[in-house]
Every structure is written in C-alpha cells, then in structure tokens.
Amino acid sequence: MCLTLKQGSNLTPPLKWAGGKRWLLPHLEPLWVRAASPRLVEPFCGGLAVALGLRAERALLNDVNPHLINFYRWLQRGLVVRLPLVNDKEVYYAYRARFNQLIKDPHTAASQQAAELFYYLNRTGYNGLCRFNKKGEFNVPFGRYKRINYVRDFRDYRLPLQNWQFTAGDFGDLAVRPDDFIYADPPYDVEFTEYAKDGFSWEDQVRLARWLAQHPGPVVASNQATARIVQLYKDLGFELILLQGPRRISCTGDRTPAPEVLALRNIDRS
Numbered sequence: 001m002c003l004t005l006k007q008g009s010n011l012t013p014p015l016k017w018a019g020g021k022r023w024l025l026p027h028l029e030p031l032w033v034r035a036a037s038p039r040l041v042e043p044f045c046g047g048l049a050v051a052l053g054l055r056a057e058r059a060l061l062n063d064v065n066p067h068l069i070n071f072y073r074w075l076q077r078g079l080v081v082r083l084p085l086v087n088d089k090e091v092y093y094a095y096r097a098r099f100n101q102l103i104k105d106p107h108t109a110a111s112q113q114a115a116e117l118f119y120y121l122n123r124t125g126y127n128g129l130c131r132f133n134k135k136g137e138f139n140v141p142f143g144r145y146k147r148i149n150y151v152r153d154f155r156d157y158r159l160p161l162q163n164w165q166f167t168a169g170d171f172g173d174l175a176v177r178p179d180d181f182i183y184a185d186p187p188y189d190v191e192f193t194e195y196a197k198d199g200f201s202w203e204d205q206v207r208l209a210r211w212l213a214q215h216p217g218p219v220v221a222s223n224q225a226t227a228r229i230v231q232l233y234k235d236l237g238f239e240l241i242l243l244q245g246p247r248r249i250s251c252t253g254d255r256t257p258a259p260e261v262l263a264l265r266n267i268d269r270s
Contacts, residue, residue: 025050037218042060045063067138081154217266237265
C-alpha cells in the first residue's frame with residue numbers, strides 16, 4: 001500500500017530501522033533543550049528518529065553507510081519514488097540484485113534509482129535490517145510481511161531537512177564545532193555488528209569514547225550497558241544513566257528488555 005504524507009504533520013522516520021532510538025526521546029529532549037546548542041551532530045544517524053524527534057533546525061548527520069546517506073540526500077530533494085513497490089519475494093530478490101549491481105559502480109551508486117531501491121529493500125526486507133557482506137553486497141533476506149504501507153511521496157521532508165548536512169564517513173573526520181550537541185549511537189557492543197562490511201570493533205568503541213571525551217560541548221552517547229562499556233565511559237569522566245531499553249532484534253530470539261547506558265558529558269542536569 002502506498003501512502004502520501006499529510007502536509008504539516010510531524011515527520012516520522014522514513015525507514016524501518018533496527019535499533020532506532022525513538023524510545024529515548026523523552027530522555028534526550030530535555031538535555032537538548034537545556035543545552036540550547038545551535039546544531040545537532042550525530043556521528044551515527046541511523047534511521048533519523050532522534051534528529052526528527054528533536055526537530056533540529058540545523059544538523060550534521062553522518063553514517064558509515066554511504067547508501068543510507070544517498071537515500072537521505074535524495075530525501076532532501078523531495079524524493080518521489082517511481083519504482084513499482086510490490087511486496088513479493090521474486091521482485092524483492094530481483095531488486096536486491098539490481099541494487100547490488102548499482103552500488104558497485106561509482107557512477108550509479110549515488111543515483112535516484114539506488115535510493116529508491118534502498119528504500120524498497122528496507123521496507124520489504126527482514127526486520128528492517130541493513131546488512132552487507134564482506135564484498136559490500138546487501139544480503140538481507142525477504143521479510144515475509146503480510147502488508148506493507150509504502151510511501152512514494154517524500155516531498156514533505158524537503159523543507160525540514162534543508163539545513164541538514166549529510167556525510168558518509170568515519171566519525172573522526174567530522175568537522176565538529178565547539179558548541180555542537182553531539183549524540184552518538186554507535187553499533188552496540190554485542191556480537192551482531194555486521195552493519196557495514198568492515199564492522200565496528202572494540203577498538204572503534206574505545207576510539208569513539210575518547211573522541212567524545214575531547215569535545216568541549218554537550219555530549220550524549222548511548223550503548224548497551226556491557227561491563228566494559230560502562231567502565232570505559234566511567235573512566236573517561238562521563239556521567240552514566242542506566243536504562244532498560246526495548247530489544248527488538250536479537251541473534252537468540254530473546255526480546256526481553258536490554259540494559260542500556262546513557263553517557264553524558266558537559267551537560268548540566270540541575
């Protein structure tokens with residue numbers, strides 16, 4: 001089913017995103033408002049739940065996944081999906097093969113067709129996963145949903161996103177300003193990290209925490225509250241808040257609440 005977004009309505013995340021942080025907004029919004037920073041920076045912007053939920057006027061939104069960023073850049077232009085959107089297994093695998101063909105060629109990897117296919121694969125694939133193999137190929141299987149409410153017309157996103165900058169690269173290369181509010185939601189410290197073909201290692205977790213600790217402005221990081229993550233941020237002087245977060249996807253099938261941690265720095269909560 002294809003829907004048209006209502007003019008003037010609150011924009012929702014355009015993608016189905018595993019590990020989305022919409023549930024964290026009641027915790028993040030007071031921190032964002034109190035900090036009164038001119039710009040939001042997300043080194044791992046994911047499904048845009050936080051940026052859209054905080055209604056940031058200016059933002060620097062990064063992700064290591066260039067195909068996700070390509071979709072967002074087309075969203076900024078007011079993407080209208082022309083691709084036939086069909087919830088069908090044969091169509092899905094044909095579209096997946098076409099997408100993998102497009103992203104191998106630098107001339108077509110950032111095309112509108114690649115963006116449209118990325119949207120279709122996200123909405124139709126299993127559990128909204130975004131996973132690539134070591135060859136850089138998208139390899140999420142068909143989702144087997146009974147009904148999918150596809151959206152074709154994304155023109156309502158054009159104006160709210162006009163002052164957002166999207167980049168695809170390593171967080172350490174971001175041009176961060178001293179008064180930026182940084183919210184970092186990296187791949188969690190768990191076994192399931194095949195989000196990008198190169199993964200996200202423990203060394204990357206340490207490098208991120210140290211990078212965040214050097215920022216003079218407000219910082220919030222979220223992660224699964226493993227013992228080593230808690231110790232890492234504690235040793236770097238972060239204020240820690242422990243929460244019970246929803247677990248929507250687990251390699252064991254366990255969907256019980258998972259302990260999560262918010263690590264805060266340079267934020268006055270008094």
